[in-house]
Amino acid sequence: MGKMRSFIPAAARLFCTFCGAEIAAGEPYWAVNGAVVCEACLPEFARQDYLGCRCVRGREGRHDAS
Numbered sequence: 001m002g003k004m005r006s007f008i009p010a011a012a013r014l015f016c017t018f019c020g021a022e023i024a025a026g027e028p029y030w031a032v033n034g035a036v037v038c039e040a041c042l043p044e045f046a047r048q049d050y051l052g053c054r055c056v057r058g059r060e061g062r063h064d065a066s
């Protein structure tokens with residue numbers, strides 16, 4: 001005999017949009033513009049999202065770094 005306690009059905013499982021890892025119960029994740037980002041992917045996601053804000057110390061205002 002089993003006791004049912006906070007059982008999560010398979011349909012309610014959540015996966016990271018970037019790496020496909022499952023977001024387990026109790027784990028933090030970020031829901032951004034319909035995407036699901038796990039904690040491991042957040043730094044990479046943030047890098048892409050803020051690419052336009054990227055600066056290099058000492059080269060502020062220069063965009064011809066080629």
Ligand SMILES: [Zn+2]
Binds near residue numbers: 016017019
């Ligand atoms: Zn991920």
